[in-house]
Each structure stands twice: as structure tokens, then as C-alpha cells.
Amino acid sequence: MRPGTLALLGDAGLVRVPRAAPLRTLTRRHAAGGRAGELWAGLHLPGINPEKLQQLAVCAQRFTPRVSLAPPDGLLLEVQGSLHLFAGVAGLRCALMSECLRLQVQPVLAFAPAALAALVAARAGKPLAVMDLAQLTGQLAPLPLAPLRWPPDTLARLARMGVRTIGAALRLPRAGFARRVGSQQLAMLDVLTGRTPEVRVTFHAPERFRRRRELSCELENHALLLAALAPLFADLGAFLRARQCGVVELECRLTHRHVPATRCVVRLAAPATDVQRLAGLLGEHLSALNLPEPARACELRADALVPHLPGSNGLWQPGEHGGSAGNEACGLIERLRARLGSEAVHGLTRLEAHRPENAWAVTGPPPAAGHRGAQSGCCADAPAAGRRPLWLLRAPQLLCVRDGLPRRRGPLRLVSEPERIETGWWDGGEIARDYYTAVDIHGVRLWVFRERAAPHGWFLHGVFG
Amino acid sequence: MDRVALTRLLEHPAIWRGRGAAHPRGLPTGFAALDAYLPGKGWPRTGLIEILVSRFGSGELYLLLPALAALTRAAAARWCVWVAPPLMPFAPALASQGIALDRVAVVGGARPLWALEQALGSGACDVALAWARRPKAREIRRLQLAAERGRTLGVLFRPRRAAREASAAVLRLSLEPITAGVRITLLKGRGAMRGAVDLLRPGSWPV
Numbered sequence: 001m002r003p004g005t006l007a008l009l010g011d012a013g014l015v016r017v018p019r020a021a022p023l024r025t026l027t028r029r030h031a032a033g034g035r036a037g038e039l040w041a042g043l044h045l046p047g048i049n050p051e052k053l054q055q056l057a058v059c060a061q062r063f064t065p066r067v068s069l070a071p072p073d074g075l076l077l078e079v080q081g082s083l084h085l086f087a088g089v090a091g092l093r094c095a096l097m098s099e100c101l102r103l104q105v106q107p108v109l110a111f112a113p114a115a116l117a118a119l120v121a122a123r124a125g126k127p128l129a130v131m132d133l134a135q136l137t138g139q140l141a142p143l144p145l146a147p148l149r150w151p152p153d154t155l156a157r158l159a160r161m162g163v164r165t166i167g168a169a170l171r172l173p174r175a176g177f178a179r180r181v182g183s184q185q186l187a188m189l190d191v192l193t194g195r196t197p198e199v200r201v202t203f204h205a206p207e208r209f210r211r212r213r214e215l216s217c218e219l220e221n222h223a224l225l226l227a228a229l230a231p232l233f234a235d236l237g238a239f240l241r242a243r244q245c246g247v248v249e250l251e252c253r254l255t256h257r258h259v260p261a262t263r264c265v266v267r268l269a270a271p272a273t274d275v276q277r278l279a280g281l282l283g284e285h286l287s288a289l290n291l292p293e294p295a296r297a298c299e300l301r302a303d304a305l306v307p308h309l310p311g312s313n314g315l316w317q318p319g320e321h322g323g324s325a326g327n328e329a330c331g332l333i334e335r336l337r338a339r340l341g342s343e344a345v346h347g348l349t350r351l352e353a354h355r356p357e358n359a360w361a362v363t364g365p366p367p368a369a370g371h372r373g374a375q376s377g378c379c380a381d382a383p384a385a386g387r388r389p390l391w392l393l394r395a396p397q398l399l400c401v402r403d404g405l406p407r408r409r410g411p412l413r414l415v416s417e418p419e420r421i422e423t424g425w426w427d428g429g430e431i432a433r434d435y436y437t438a439v440d441i442h443g444v445r446l447w448v449f450r451e452r453a454a455p456h457g458w459f460l461h462g463v464f465g
Numbered sequence: 466m467d468r469v470a471l472t473r474l475l476e477h478p479a480i481w482r483g484r485g486a487a488h489p490r491g492l493p494t495g496f497a498a499l500d501a502y503l504p505g506k507g508w509p510r511t512g513l514i515e516i517l518v519s520r521f522g523s524g525e526l527y528l529l530l531p532a533l534a535a536l537t538r539a540a541a542a543r544w545c546v547w548v549a550p551p552l553m554p555f556a557p558a559l560a561s562q563g564i565a566l567d568r569v570a571v572v573g574g575a576r577p578l579w580a581l582e583q584a585l586g587s588g589a590c591d592v593a594l595a596w597a598r599r600p601k602a603r604e605i606r607r608l609q610l611a612a613e614r615g616r617t618l619g620v621l622f623r624p625r626r627a628a629r630e631a632s633a634a635v636l637r638l639s640l641e642p643i644t645a646g647v648r649i650t651l652l653k654g655r656g657a658m659r660g661a662v663d664l665l666r667p668g669s670w671p672v
Contacts, residue, residue, distance in 0.1 A: 336574075339580075344574040345571070348556040348566050348569050350557045350560050359556070394553060442642070462552075464524075
């Protein structure tokens with residue numbers, strides 16, 4: 001375990017290595033790989049969801065640094081080194097059960113010198129406490145085979161042979177068992193009885209970054225606040241670099257004297273490691289923020305770290321010799337969204353529909369520019385869209401009429417043949433319109449239509465541009 | 466110094482020459498008459514240009530469409546950003562004019578000049594179009610610098626009355642509709658000729 005990790009997580013209240021257990025002892029035992037002195041606590045938690053299991057694993061690190069997940073519903077703790085801290089197995093059982101009760105899970109807890117044995121006993125509903133490897137086989141013998149979770153047809157075959165308990169399976173000749181049932185199952189029995197040691201992956205709590213700084217004087221100006229946050233950003237940069245991680249969400253908390261803390265969350269389009277960029281984005285957010293009171297302290301939090309693989313940069317600058325813009329586009333979206341709101345940037349797409357209102361849609365922002373290869377192009381398959389204006393009004397605008405002709409800041413001159421666009425009964429948006437190109441007195445070309453239904457109103461629907 | 470060496474020396478981008486020699490490679494506008502009229506034989510590839518129109522919809526966007534189509538359909542095309550357009554650009558019409566819609570981004574919101582400066586300076590865009598009511602001369606100077614920093618073409622559409630104000634844009638055009646097409650007057654340009662050019666309405670324009 002890295003010393004830095006231990007200290008940091010200790011601050012955050014996540015990992016508390018038992019205080020009396022010196023770190024060196026633990027590491028020596030791990031390095032030696034001595035399986036002889038192990039004692040495993042197996043927890044069977046029927047019906048637990050993965051988040052809760054993770055949460056429980058984090059809490060279980062209070063008892064021992066060697067916690068291992070056995071998904072979907074099991075948790076294993078190596079507790080030999082912690083026994084004397086909790087007054088033996090009984091005390092540890094009490095402490096573990098109360099911890100589980102706090103998280104509202106109902107476990108079966110068993111202790112055994114082999115991890116799998118503890119888990120199987122817990123799954124079988126037997127709260128065993130086997131301390132000695134020599135007694136393990138005898139204690140396991142009456143347990144059924146089902147908690148081993150072998151394939152159902154294997155279990156059925158064994159049951160036909162009259163083998164229903166672990167003891168009966170262990171009594172079978174090894175060579176015959178491997179041939180008839182499978183060598184994998186035989187290996188599992190060896191692990192169960194402690195004949196072969198088992199390597200379990202140790203659970204690591206997800207890391208997170210939290211740093212707080214008390215300000216020497218109360219600040220309200222966002223530029224000064226950003227300057228006060230600079231050392232925290234430097235810490236964050238070192239933290240992320242050391243772990244080769246990036247963040248997708250960064251939270252800044254500003255504490256005030258009287259009112260609750262102000263939260264300011266920066267969400268990113270792609271994992272970011274560059275703290276300069278993060279600081280810039282947070283500056284945009286802060287400048288849009290209205291602080292109720294001056295801030296006394298600031299805190300940076302990044303909870304979800306994502307692994308970051310730095311990509312290679314292009315040789316050319318964007319726009320130079322066809323160099324493309326990848327990161328720049330992400331940065332631009334984030335800056336615009338930070339200042340203008342998340343709806344501020346969008347793309348456009350065309351839909352196959354004959355009614356003008358339905359022929360387009362708003363999409364997410366276009367992907368960052370890259371080499372698109374031999375793209376078919378949008379206009380290769382685009383039909384000649386007749387006369388379509390470059391600008392469309394969100395909703396048609398009623399025009400006033402004199403002598404049967406539409407007017408808009410003066411009379412409109414119709415300069416084209418009508419184009420009829422109609423129907424849409426299948427979705428309730430039925431239309432019946434004759435579209436014309438009209439020129440107003442200033443020479444602006446407009447797209448107008450006349451309703452074919454009774455009032456025969458004239459509407460403006462687009463501008464040719 | 467012989468003539469070849471002198472010519473090579475004068476090709477240096479930092480040297481600004483008067484008539485004709487500035488900006489040897491412009492972006493073709495798609496209109497032969499306009500190409501011949503503009504100082505760089507086309508739109509500048511970098512920098513801010515202003516198009517002054519008396520009324521929105523006088524044909525100013527059709528003037529840019531061939532260049533926009535060429536930019537968005539290039540192999541490594543960057544974005545084409547529309548900042549605060551007064552109406553919604555109609556996607557089918559843009560597509561039928563040859564614009565690749567997957568390069569088009571529309572930015573709404575209350576601060577068009579700030580958004581335009583971000584788009585121009587970011588280097589993520591090939592071209593950024595904006596409609597602004599009355600930008601100050603200082604802001605236009607900032608936009609011009611941002612466009613040079615990001616190697617982006619910025620196009621600012623402004624009302625006609627702004628022609629009297631000074632501006633830092635590299636190119637300023639005034640446009641008015643006439644019966645057969647549009648009339649374009651060059652207000653400012655490096656190595657500029659004075660006078661106006663009339664563009665006849667080509668077939669791709671609406672009737």
C-alpha cells in the first residue's frame with residue numbers, strides 16, 4: 001500500500017487501519033505470503049445490490065486492510081491480525097454485525113482459515129467459527145454441496161451418485177472425481193479445505209480528492225477567489241498526475257459565515273487532467289455565480305476519478321495544413337456551456353419529412369473535428385429541395401392582407417409559382433398550404449404561404465437570406 | 466539585389482504591401498466577379514470580415530454559401546459556428562446548398578460577442594458567423610485578434626448604418642439588393658480598389 005494513499009484516505013475517513021496493528025507487521029506478513037496464520041471472515045449477503053456491497057466493503061476496511069469482494073453477494077475479510085483488537089472472534093462478530101445492521105443488511109457470518117470455506121459456510125447458513133486448519137475438513141463435511149455453486153447438472157450427477165455433502169465429495173477417490181466431475185471442481189475442493197492457497201484480489205476503495213483551504217480574509221470577488229483556489233488546483237494537478245487519472249466532475253464549495261455553503265459544480269465533456277483548463281472553467285462558473293455572502297473557506301472535491309490515457313497531439317496546429325481540432329472543440333463547448341447554460345450549444349440535422357416544420361431537428365453538438373475519411377456527404381443524397389429558405393420561423397407568422405394580397409411593411413410581390421405542401425393526418429399535424437416566394441419593398445425575399453382552408457390566411461414562414 | 470531574391474523577400478507574411486499583392490491565397494467565393502473584385506481574390510482565410518446590410522435577408526447569406534460549403538466539406542474540416550442567428554437556420558436548405566450539417570453548431574444565448582470571441586479564439590472552428598446589433602470598436606478589435614489567434618474566419622453581419630464607424634475588420638463589405646441580384650461595395654480592404662460590383666442572381670439562388 002502506498003503511504004500517501006493511506007494518509008489521504010485516512011483524512012477522508014474511509015480507511016482506518018487498526019491503530020494498534022503496526023503497518024510493518026502487516027506488510028511483512030503480506031510479503032511473506034504466509035497462508036498458515038490466516039483467518040477469513042466470510043459474509044453472505046443475499047439479495048444485496050452492487051452499490052451496497054461496495055459501500056459495505058468500504059466500511060469493512062475499518063476492520064482489516066485485506067477486504068475482498070466475492071460478487072454478487074459475498075464479502076471476505078482477512079481478520080487474523082485484527083482479532084486481538086476486537087476481543088477475539090466473538091467481539092469481531094458483534095462489531096461486524098452491528099456495522100451491517102447500520103447499513104441495513106442481514107448477513108450470515110462464518111470464520112474459517114480458508115477464504116472459500118468461510119464463504120461456503122456462510123452461504124450454507126452455518127455461522128461456523130473454525131480457528132484451526134486441522135478441524136476445517138471435519139466442520140465442513142456435513143455441509144451440502146449447493147453453496148459451492150457448481151453447475152446444476154454437475155450437482156445433479158453427484159446427487160445420483162449419492163454424493164450430497166462436502167464430506168461425501170471429499171471421500172471420493174481424487175482421480176475418479178477429476179475424471180467424472182471435473183478437474184476444476186477438484187481444485188475448488190482443494191482450495192476449500194486449505195490444501196492449496198487461494199489468491200484473492202484485495203479491494204481498494206475508490207479514491208477521491210478533497211482539499212480545503214481557510215481564507216485569511218473573507219473574499220467575494222471571483223478573480224480573488226480563483227487566485228485563492230490556485231494552491232488547491234496545484235494539489236489536484238499533482239494528485240491526478242500521480243494516479244494517471246482525470247476528472248469528469250469537479251465541485252467547489254465556498255463556506256460562508258451565516259448561510260449554507262455555496263456549491264459550484266463543473267461538469268466536463270471529456271475527462272480532464274489539465275488543471276489550468278479546470279481552473280478556467282471554474283472561473284467561468286464563479287463569475288456567473290451570485291454569492292449570498294463573502295466566502296470564508298473554499299474546498300475542492302473530485303469524487304469520481306477516471307483513468308486517463310493521454311492521446312498524442314497532432315503535429316500541426318488546428319487550421320494549419322489541415323490540422324484538425326479535437327481538444328479545442330471540447331474546450332469550446334465546455335466554456336460556452338459554463339457561461340451560457342447547457343442548452344446553449346447544439347447542432348442541426350435534417351429529417352426526411354415533407355412538412356417544413358418537421359424537416360429539421362436540433363441535435364447534440366457536432367463531434368470534434370477529425371478526419372472523416374471518404375464521407376458520402378450530406379448533399380450527395382439530398383434531393384433538390386425545391387425552393388427552401390435558409391431561415392425558418394419557429395412558428396408561421398400571420399400577415400395582414402389587403403385586396404387579397406399579403407403585406408409586410410408594405411405590399412408583397414409574389415414572384416413564383418405556388419408550391420403545394422399538404423397533409424400529415426397521421427400525426428395530427430395536418431396542413432394544406434400553397435407556398436410562394438414573395439419580395440417585399442426592400443428587396444428581401446420571403447417564403448409565405450396561403451392556407452387552403454376556410455379563412456385563407458397568409459403567413460410568413462421563412463426568409464431566403 | 467536581383468529580382469528573384471526581392472520577390473522572395475516580399476513574400477514574407479509580415480510584409481504588408483499595398484495594392485494587389487497582399488494575401489495571395491484567398492478562399493474562393495464561388496462567384497467569379499466577386500473573386501476578381503476582392504483584394505485577396507477571395508475571402509480572407511483568417512480574420513474578421515464585416516458584411517453590412519440594410520435589412521436582414523438581403524442575400525448576404527447566399528453570398529457566403531459556396532465558401533461555407535467548401536469549408537465544411539473539406540477532409541479535416543473544423544466547425545462552422547453560427548452565433549446568435551436571428552432565426553433558426555433551416556437544415557434542409559443548408560444541406561441542399563452543399564453544407565455538411567455535421568460541422569455546423571448553433572450557439573444561442575445572451576452574449577453573442579463573447580461567444581463569438583471564444584469561437585474565433587479557440588481554434589476549433591473554420592468559420593464563425595455572428596449577428597450583432599451594435600458592437601463597439603474595441604470589441605471588434607478583440608474579435609479580429611481572436612480570429613488571428615485561432616486561424617479562423619469570422620463573419621459579422623451588421624446594419625448598414627455602421628458603415629460610418631471605424632472598424633478593425635480586415636474586410637468590410639456593404640450589400641444591397643437590386644432587381645437582378647445584389648450590389649456589393651467594398652468599404653475597407655487591404656490593397657482595396659474602390660467601386661462596386663454587381664452580382665447577378667445565379668441559378669442556385671431562389672427565383
